[in-house]
Each structure stands twice: as C-alpha cells, then as structure tokens.
Amino acid sequence: xxxxxxxxxxxxxxxxxxxxxxxxxxxxxxxxxxxxxxxxxxxxxxxxxxxxxxxxxxxxxxxxxxxxxxxxxxxxxxxxxxxxxxxxxxxxxxxxxxxxxxxxxxxxxxxxxxxxxxxxxxxxxxxxxxxxxxxxxxxxxxxxxxxxxxxxxxxxxxxxxxxxxxxxxxxxxxxxxxxxxxxxxxxxxxxxxxxxxxxxxxxxxxxxxxxxxxxxxxxxxxxxxxxxxxxxxxxxxxxxxxxxxxxxxxxxxxxxxxxxxxxxxxxxxxxxxxxxxxxxxxxxxxxxxxxxxxxxxxxxxxxxxxxxxxxxxxxxxxxxxxxxxxxxxxxx
Numbered sequence: 504x505x506x507x508x509x510x511x512x513x514x515x516x517x518x519x520x521x522x523x524x525x526x527x528x529x530x531x532x533x534x535x536x537x538x539x540x541x542x543x544x545x546x547x548x549x550x551x552x553x554x555x556x557x558x559x560x561x562x563x564x565x566x567x568x569x570x571x572x573x574x575x576x577x578x579x580x581x582x583x584x585x586x587x588x589x590x591x592x593x594x595x596x597x598x599x600x601x602x603x604x605x606x607x608x609x610x611x612x613x614x615x616x617x618x619x620x621x622x623x624x625x626x627x628x629x630x631x632x633x634x635x636x637x638x639x640x641x642x643x644x645x646x647x648x649x650x651x652x653x654x655x656x657x658x659x660x661x662x663x664x665x666x667x668x669x670x671x672x673x674x675x676x677x678x679x680x681x682x683x684x685x686x687x688x689x690x691x692x693x694x695x696x697x698x699x700x701x702x703x704x705x706x707x708x709x710x711x712x713x714x715x716x717x718x719x720x721x722x723x724x725x726x727x728x729x730x731x732x733x734x735x736x737x738x739x740x741x742x743x744x745x746x747x748x749x750x751x752x753x754x755x756x757x758x759x760x761x762x763x764x765x766x767x768x769x770x771x772x773x774x775x776x777x778x779x780x781x782x783x784x785x786x787x788x789x790x791x792x793x794x795x796x797x798x799x800x801x802x803x804x805x806x807x808x809x810x811x812x813x814x815x816x817x818x819x820x821x822x823x824x825x826x827x828x829x830x831x832x833x834x835x
Contacts, residue, residue: 540753543829550825556818564625571618578622578785582613590800598803606807609790610797616807619785623808626786627815630700631766637705639759642712647743647751649713650720661717664710673772676703680778696780704769712758719754723747753830760823764816771812787812 534542544550563570571577585599586592591611593599598607598616606616649660683699690698723729724747732742773779774788782789787808794805 540829544825547825547828549821550828553818553821553825556814557822560624560815560818561628563621564628567621567625571621574617576615576618576621578614578618579783580614580618582608582615585613586611592797592801598801598807600803607803609793609804610801616804619790620787620807620811622785623787623790624811624815626697626780626784627767627770627812630697630704630770631763633697633701634705634708634766634769635759635762637701638709638712638762639755641706641709642714643716643748643751643755645709646713646716647720647747650717651724651739651743651747653721657717660713664713667707667710670707672707675707676769676773677776677778679703680773693780693784696784700770700773700779703773704766708762708766712755712762715754715758716751719751720747723750757823757827757830760819760826764819764823767812767816767819 585594585604585608587594593608593610593613595601599613600607604615604617606620608615609619645660645663649657680696680699680703683695729742729746732746737746770779771786771788771791774786775792777792780786780789782793790808791805791812794801794808798805
C-alpha cells in the first residue's frame, strides 16, 4: 500500500496564499448590466461604426445652417450661369461638380447639391425623431397598461391596435397631408408640413411599439420582483412605473433605433409623392422626385440624395442591431 502523503502545518497554512497569489491588493468588482451591455456593444465593430456615422449625421443636421454659412452655401440660391440654356442641364461633367460645388448642382436652377443635402438632413431627422418619440410614448403607455391589467383592458387596447394596423397607412397619410397643405391649427408653411408628417407617421405607427411592450409586460408581470412589490402593498401605478418600465428600457431603446430609419424612409416617400415637405424647402425625398425627370441624362442628381438616404438608414439599422445584441442577454 502506498503511504498517505502527510501535509505539514506550514504547507497547509501557505496553501490559501498560493491560491490567492497575484490577487493581493486588487479589488474584485462586479459589473452592472449597463457595463456588461457597453462591453458587448463595444466588441461589435460594425455597430460601433454605425454609431459613429449616426453621431456624425446628427451633428451635421444640427449644425447644417452654421456649416452652410461657413462654406458660403445657400440651398435656394440659383446659379443660372452654371446651367446650359439649351438643355437646362448643369455644365461640365458629373452634374457640374467643381471645387465650388463638390457634389454638383441641380438641373434647371443650378442650386448647390451639398447645401440642399445639408438642408434636407435636419428636416428628415426632425420628422423621424419626432414621429418615433410620439409612437414610443403612445405605444409604451398603452402596451404596459394592456399587458399588466389584462382582461377587458387588454382586449380593448388589443382590438384598437388591430384597427390601426388595418388602416392603409400610406393612402391615409397621403390624404391627410394633402388636405392640410394650405394651413391648419394656426400653422402654415414648413412648420405645418413638419408637424403633419410627425403626427401622421407617429400616431399611426404606435401599435408596433405597443405590441412589443405588451408582450414584454406579460412576461415581466409574472416575475418574482412584481410579486414582491405586491406583497409589500404596492399598487398598480407604482408597479407599472417603478418596477415594469425600468425593465422595458432595453427593448424600447432597441425598437426605437430600428423605427427611426423606417420613419426616414416614410418621410422621404411622402415627399417623393409630393405630399410631404414642399419646395423650395430642400428634402431628400423631394430631390428624388425632381430627379426622376433627369436621371437618364444627369444621374448625379439622383445618386446624391439616394446615397444620403441609404447611408443614414443603414447606419441606424446597424446601430439598432448592435444595441439589440448588447441589451439581450440571450444573444451571442
């Protein structure tokens, strides 16, 4: 038989120190859910690139007027000297691109495309963010109430969602926008057009957010922390706003980020159809509408606004996908 190995007292006392060797003087700290989500998001290089582009786009939109003043640009200033009077097309190659007009000029009027892209950026983002905020506010409140109270309340709100989803939204938006072009509610011109677009796009899109929030609320209301709050005497409103809503922030942020590019496309579509932002105010959809007449002879005029919409929508989608992966603990 093999004799048992005896451990001396000194060696036994030294063993925990050997295990903890190299850890002396270091604090072991846990990570919050926000820190874990940030680490997961930071590892996704594509999402980080999308976030950088989104930040740049927001900065450009917010500073579009100062940038135009700094560069001496005017989105509505015609330059007839740059237009061929026989064809109404820009002189030179690639839509009249030059040092003074790096993206060229538009046909017929000769207005600088860079200035009009900058001018259209803040219009598109204001409409998209405003409509998203309206959809999120309505959808979150009604979705939480439906999922928490259930019963008749849930049935009524769910049927209301079905009714809104059954609307032919594009035709309805065209009808409302067209009927309010002259003036309404004490507004006219650009403020009226922006307000109408925000209302139409945001008010009729809330059921999508409402369904997501309702589904999440149905799951959360059965969790232990809700039972504990009930056991401590908490009432419905307290549980809704202090217990459930903080746990819905992740899905709300993710879906909001994915809803913004959809609203950008919706605004561009309405402007393209002539019932959104009206000329001479620059908008990306309106520029595409005017480019239809010239795309065969001046493709530059269609490429520039089309590329602006494509880059913006792609950046927001990449950011939304990255946030979804970072905030969902089950994703890999």
